[in-house]
Amino acid sequence: MTYEKDGAEIYRQSFATIRAESSLDRFPGGLERVVVRMIHACGMVDLATDVAFSPGVYDAAYDALQAGAPIFCDAQMVASGITRKRLPKDNDVICTLPHVGPAGENTRSAMAVELWRDRLEGAVVAIGNAPTALFHLLDLVAAGGPRPAAVLGIPVGFIGAAESKEALISSDLEHLVVRGRRGGSAIVAAAVNALATVVEQ
């Protein structure tokens, strides 16, 4: 079959298509590049419409990664999607979900967030699956717990996803969000990958 076989050319054409078809004017500097990569991960140019962010989130996340901060992920798929060789300081990519037992008063995803406490201050958080992980993180911070440098809060689904993301927007944490039901591990991993280095490929 005839198809484009040059990976660099596929990336170039993909990013050009995204920039031609989506509305990115409201995203400052580096964040435009992050949103392009999020769109690239899901194939939907209209995702840009649902992106919400705090003005300082790009610098906060970028600087934290450059300083070697760990990246906490709510799901193994998120951790798996982060390209290690893009990370500026061989940053730790941590998913604690395999270390929690059966669900109790909350979901396993929320219980896993409890295990982030020791290194959460100044860390980057990447949530791409469980609304309960994001809700629990917000409760933990509101109760005076450690504050991450930036929260990429992009859980997906029908029960609690939209609500947890609105709660994050209403918080005083630096945040990047896809409003509504859409989200997922590929989108949030793409955001981390774009924040990790300014190289597009």
Next chain:
Amino acid sequence: MTYEKDGAEIYRQSFATIRAESSLDRFPGGLERVVVRMIHACGMVDLATDVAFSPGVYDAAYDALQAGAPIFCDAQMVASGITRKRLPKDNDVICTLPHVGPAGENTRSAMAVELWRDRLEGAVVAIGNAPTALFHLLDLVAAGGPRPAAVLGIPVGFIGAAESKEALISSDLEHLVVRGRRGGSAIVAAAVNALATVVEQ
């Protein structure tokens, strides 16, 4: 914050919402359950509109998994999203991408498919990332190579994704596809998880 913390209840409500809001009548028996789970993975009920399939794909994939067939994945994120404890025969989940060198005449994703040959006959293929992997698989089969039992062909993106999926639909392979640009590792991993066991959670 007040939110649903019971994982089983979150699943139940999620699947009920999906069934209330999406058009699933054209999906026979087991396939309806697969599509529900694909929608669950991406938060979009209209995904159902773009799903295409061969009539025998459910039985072909289900029977292959029950017989212990391996699952070949084009990306680590796909492999990472497959819930091992759902698999009926401790089936091997294989991603060969880490084993190929730098891209040459084709992408690394396509080169990785070459390494599937030995066990590809009768296997289940789950493609959630690279159109070039799907194109190369179709070329390999068309050239008389081993034939997988079923191909879940759900690559994502702007260059080649839609075209590779139309090529799969036109082939004589058992297939499940999301037409167009949408797709991704979470959706195809969800399809595998649904095919692996009839239990919904």
